[in-house]
Amino acid sequence: MHSFHYSQGSLHCENVSLSDLATEHGTPLYVYSAETFRDRYTRLDSAFAGIDHEVAYAVKANSNLSVLRLLVSLGSGFDIVSGGELYRVIKAGGDPSKCTFAGVGKTRAEIEYALKEGIYSINVESEEEAAFVSKVAVEMDLTAPIAFRVNPNVDAKTHKYISTGKSENKFGIDFEFIAGAYERAAKLPNLQLKGLQMHIGSQLTSVDPFLEAVEKVTPLAEDLKEKYGIEFFSIGGGIGIVYEQALASGKESWWTDQSEEDRPLTPEKYAATIIPSLEGLGLKILLEPGRFIAGNAGVLLTECLYEKKGSTKTFKIVDSGMHHLIRPALYQGHHEIVPLAEPDGNTESVDVVGPICESGDFFCQNRTLPSFMPGETIALMSAGAYGMVMATTYNSHPLPAEILVDGDQVKLVRKRQTFDDLVEAEEV
Numbered sequence: 001m002h003s004f005h006y007s008q009g010s011l012h013c014e015n016v017s018l019s020d021l022a023t024e025h026g027t028p029l030y031v032y033s034a035e036t037f038r039d040r041y042t043r044l045d046s047a048f049a050g051i052d053h054e055v056a057y058a059v060k061a062n063s064n065l066s067v068l069r070l071l072v073s074l075g076s077g078f079d080i081v082s083g084g085e086l087y088r089v090i091k092a093g094g095d096p097s098k099c100t101f102a103g104v105g106k107t108r109a110e111i112e113y114a115l116k117e118g119i120y121s122i123n124v125e126s127e128e129e130a131a132f133v134s135k136v137a138v139e140m141d142l143t144a145p146i147a148f149r150v151n152p153n154v155d156a157k158t159h160k161y162i163s164t165g166k167s168e169n170k171f172g173i174d175f176e177f178i179a180g181a182y183e184r185a186a187k188l189p190n191l192q193l194k195g196l197q198m199h200i201g202s203q204l205t206s207v208d209p210f211l212e213a214v215e216k217v218t219p220l221a222e223d224l225k226e227k228y229g230i231e232f233f234s235i236g237g238g239i240g241i242v243y244e245q246a247l248a249s250g251k252e253s254w255w256t257d258q259s260e261e262d263r264p265l266t267p268e269k270y271a272a273t274i275i276p277s278l279e280g281l282g283l284k285i286l287l288e289p290g291r292f293i294a295g296n297a298g299v300l301l302t303e304c305l306y307e308k309k310g311s312t313k314t315f316k317i318v319d320s321g322m323h324h325l326i327r328p329a330l331y332q333g334h335h336e337i338v339p340l341a342e343p344d345g346n347t348e349s350v351d352v353v354g355p356i357c358e359s360g361d362f363f364c365q366n367r368t369l370p371s372f373m374p375g376e377t378i379a380l381m382s383a384g385a386y387g388m389v390m391a392t393t394y395n396s397h398p399l400p401a402e403i404l405v406d407g408d409q410v411k412l413v414r415k416r417q418t419f420d421d422l423v424e425a426e427e428v
């Protein structure tokens with residue numbers, strides 16, 4: 001299922017022409033498909049239907065209030081990493097008792113806020129944090145539900161900046177120390193040992209590291225259930241998506257989804273591989289997908305301003321850049337680039353670059369793309385996760401607007417920033 005396709009010569013999101021949206025709302029513009037969000041959530045949820053589980057969407061991937069509201073309506077729980085994300089979930093009508101709170105550096109104010117709102121679990125990443133949560137809970141005269149995050153020391157085989165499950169990463173408690181951490185936390189006042197959590201990394205395209213981690217940690221989960229009565233085991237997020245499409249020559253194939261058999265990882269394959277290790281546990285299994293749900297649900301539209309032919313390269317200079325989609329600059333991330341007008345088969349090798357005063361400000365380098373000229377708008381595909389949430393106003397460019405499409409309905413879910421918005425909090 002793919003909600004972005006060419007129809008009558010122009011790229012559409014569901015039933016809406018992206019050129020029409022660019023004309024009406026301007027560029028740069030993020031556009032999301034409600035249908036894709038629903039499809040991804042439902043597919044993952046159904047793949048785990050055979051066991052007690054909950055999908056806790058990782059808010060960090062895309063935290064627009066309307067996106068969160070859509071997920072609330074589907075019954076999703078949420079994995080949050082800050083007080084701000086909890087605030088967003090509550091604003092969107094989400095239930096804090098379906099939220100887990102992760103992250104290595106929670107502040108007192110954030111812990112107090114989460115406890116006051118009745119968070120399902122604070123996922124603690126060090127023994128020092130457990131002692132602090134206990135202290136805060138005593139002061140507030142309530143019991144804090146916690147889980148420790150275990151670092152299973154498994155190689156996720158992904159980009160080093162989004163790999164989290166090796167002992168050299170800052171995340172979680174080393175596997176060999178985790179039993180002791182529970183033992184000591186059990187003696188601390190006002191803590192309820194509610195679960196166990198892990199997350200080995202993001203954009204995993206093979207199921208093997210997931211299986212390795214699950215097989216390594218399941219006996220620990222079993223033991224903790226027996227000793228402390230924990231009720232959940234969160235296996236984190238990390239399911240990778242397809243960023244690189246097979247761009248065959250035919251017109252219709254500019255943006256077609258890879259066939260199921262060719263996909264390295266599907267929710268069904270993921271579930272079928274790990275469920276056998278999890279089903280006997282008698283624990284609620286939590287999933288924390290971010291990218292899998294949001295990634296292919298969004299595109300970033302940007303207009304080509306100039307073409308500059310250098311002695312060695314052709315630069316297509318566009319009105320968006322690393323300040324709005326930092327993944328190419330930060331992780332060598334690949335996003336397919338397609339013109340909104342259906343390609344006629346002509347291609348050229350180009351660098352697509354933004355206006356930011358940094359040489360790292362590019363969307364692609366030396367890539368063969370369908371030809372497009374200044375004045376035309378292009379789409380950066382698979383930009384629904386870790387796109388707008390990582391956008392900045394660097395070089396004082398206002399943030400883009402965001403649109404949510406549902407069938408033929410169009411909703412502006414975030415207004416474009418103005419110059420006044422940029423300086424609103426500042427004083428002369």
Ligand code: LLP
Nearest residue numbers: 058102199202203237238288289290291386
């Ligand atoms: N749970 C925890 C504890 C996490 O740290 C993360 C992601 C997730 C779940 C969701 O992972 P996902 O299903 O989205 O892979 N900005 C980077 C990705 C950073 C991921 C950080 N943690 C990127 O653009 O590739």
